Amino acid sequence: MAQKVILVADDDASIRSLLKQLLADEGFAVVEASTGVEVVEKVKESSPDLVIMDVRMPELDGIEALSRVKATNPKTAVLIMTAFGSSNAAIRAMELGAFDYITKPFELDKISHTVKRVFDYQDLTAEVEVLRDEISTLVQTERIVGNSPAMQEVYKTIGKVAKADATVLITGESGTGKELVAEALHFNSNRRSGPLVKVSCAALPETLLEAELFGHEKGSFTGAMTQRRGRFEMADKGTIFLDEIGEMTVATQTKLLRVLQERKLERIGSNLPIKVDIRIVCATNKDLQKSVEQQKFRDDLYYRLNVINIHMPPLRDRKEDIPSLVEHFLAKHRYSATAQPAAISEEAIRRLIEYNWPGNVRELENVVERAVVLSRGQIITSRELPFGEHEAGEGEEGDGGDEVKGDSSFFKKSVAQFEKDLIMKALRDANGNRSKAAEMLGIYRRLLYAKIKEYGLEGYPPKGR
Ligand SMILES: Nc1ncnc2c1ncn2[C@@H]1O[C@H](COP(=O)(O)OP(=O)(O)OP(=O)(O)O)[C@@H](O)[C@H]1O
Ligand SMILES: [Mg+2]
Structure with a gap:
């Protein structure tokens, strides 16, 4: 030193x-x-x-x-x-x-x-x-949020396999975060200083997709005006993410299989083999096994891609992640670049937890973003949510906890934690002025006093440093 x-x-x-x-x-x-x-x-x-x-x-x-x-x-x-x-x-x-x-x-x-x-x-x-x-270089991507047991499993698998070069197949419904996982795999691997190249197999018709993946020589097909490197070549020393792999045609699947087996390819219109050092990660929201049964997907390719499977659980099966996701998206989509992350009312968060989320995390993110805009940086209430007026239990004010049915212990805990965080934030923002904090939260001062007592926040925020 x-x-x-x-x-x-x-x-x-x-x-x-x-x-x-x-x-x-x-x-x-x-x-x-x-x-x-x-x-x-x-x-x-x-x-x-x-x-x-x-x-x-x-x-x-x-x-x-x-x-x-x-x-x-x-x-x-x-x-x-x-x-x-x-x-x-x-x-x-x-x-x-x-x-x-x-x-x-x-x-x-x-x-x-x-x-x-x-x-x-x-x-x-x-x-x-x-x-x-x-x-920050490791995780240049968006943070993956959520601490439910199902997500813990996902993190564990990412941790175990990121450093290996094994092919990974990420499955799960639309909007569950498959692309985030692909990014996490790349940025936690030894290839992180190399490129991460993403290709959506659904976006292009067969010929163009092949040209995109393998590259082509000049004049090799109509429209091939110049020579071009393909995405596999561009991903050399890095990772290629093949999104929506379930949409790939059988002909292209066959070519992909060869790349997987030999780590070699030829540009379209050339027979000069090019070696590539790549790691392949793919994702699909389809049931590939079913596609295999229907002979829409080659079984030999399926087994090669599915060396390691990471399955993303749907949001409705891990509702305990909703409060932290909401908080994350409130910060991400704050009303303006300089504004504080928005706050959200108790009733609104309850509605978000009750909803079934067919569009998963992406839908939740869109709902939160929209609400932030509609509330113009004020408190988000259930009025800014796109759910019908009386759909989700609009119970009596104040003692909402009682109307919750079924196994609600995680639900209550999540709501309580979120509520406490919101109150602490409001108290900080209001410099300890409780009337102001209550106003910011859109709740009666009496309710705030009761909550402060309930959560033991009497001395919060501490004076000085
Ligand atoms: N656990 C999470 N934490 C934070 N953000 C998330 C999480 N899961 C998803 N998102 C966000 O939700 C959106 C959708 O995620 P992503 O694109 O990864 O989903 P997907 O599974 O690839 O969906 P699709 O199958 O429709 O392509 C993105 O904006 C992403 O940042
Ligand atoms: Mg995706």
């Missing part, structure tokens, strides 16, 4: 040399300054990792120097030395972002200990930043 640089600043030369000796003995490089102006200059010059300075210095005092240092080098840690009992200066220093303060006279042990604490802290935050970078 690079040697850490510490700037020691005090107008008292004996203190400077005392500190310099101590810190040099511990292996640090030490720079000195005797005035506030000098501190500011030397920080710019040698960007030290740490500044230890006295509050009282000529020209520019330590507090002023601190605020200038923080303005130019926000990552430089600053320790302030104050005379015993001058708590005002200490408080001011902390407010301006000093790491800590040390009262004079000090013990040398105390200095060493504090310096160590500063560097431990810096190393830790640096690590967190590296991690954050890695994660």
Whole structure:
């Protein structure tokens, strides 16, 4: 690790040399300054990792120097030395972002200990930043939301197979997140720095799809004006995602089978074999096994594609994921780029949970997005939802919990968690002003008071930091 640089600043030369000796003995490089102006200059010059300075210095005092240092080098840690009992200066220093303060006279042990604490802290935050970078390249895609047992299984399988090159078949109804899973597989694989190429097999007629996948030589068929690389070639060292594989014709299936077996292909109109290093992920909302029985899908291809199957559960079977999905989409589709994520009423969330979601997560996302627009950034109520007026239990106000029938423990828990989060958010946004929070939530103040008590939020949000 690079040697850490510490700037020691005090107008008292004996203190400077005392500190310099101590810190040099511990292996640090030490720079000195005797005035506030000098501190500011030397920080710019040698960007030290740490500044230890006295509050009282000529020209520019330590507090002023601190605020200038923080303005130019926000990552430089600053320790302030104050005379015993001058708590005002200490408080001011902390407010301006000093790491800590040390009262004079000090013990040398105390200095060493504090310096160590500063560097431990810096190393830790640096690590967190590296991690954050890695994660953001890893998951460049939208986050997959949902913690239901069924989704946990999906995550586990992704984790187990992402790094392998095995072919994966993702099945599930429309709008369940199959494409998100394909992205997660790619970005968590060793191929993540390579391309992820997506092809929808339903979008193109047979000839064009083949030309798209395999590429072609000039003049190989009507319309092939130039030579072109196919998607398989483009996906070299990466992943190819064949979406809606169930729509592929048998002729194209046969060609795909050969790519799978030999990892080689020829462009249309050429017989020069081209090697490709690709990982194949496909998806379908069809029952491929049935297609195989009806001889619409080659069984040998089916077995090769279905080495690993990830099945996406429909949303109606994992309703406990609805509150977190709603929250996710509220943040994603906030009313304007600068607006807060919208809030949603208790009745509206209840309706969303009761609905059956034939269009799965995509439908939920569309409903939430539409409601955000209709509510113009205010609270979303059931009026902004596209469900008929009296379809889903419009019970008496206030004590909605009682009207829920059947096995509703997850339901109640989900609603409660969501309600609590909403209340906390409103209280934060209203700076603890309960009348304002109630207004933001669109509920009576009395109800808010009751809920605050129910969830133990009396002291929320905590004052100060
Ligand atoms: N678990 C999830 N968390 C967050 N967003 C999701 C989730 N599942 C789906 N979505 C969102 O819902 C929409 C539909 O998802 P996706 O396109 O992956 O579905 P699909 O299964 O490929 O559907 P189709 O079969 O119709 O192509 C996308 O906008 C996606 O971001
Ligand atoms: Mg899709």
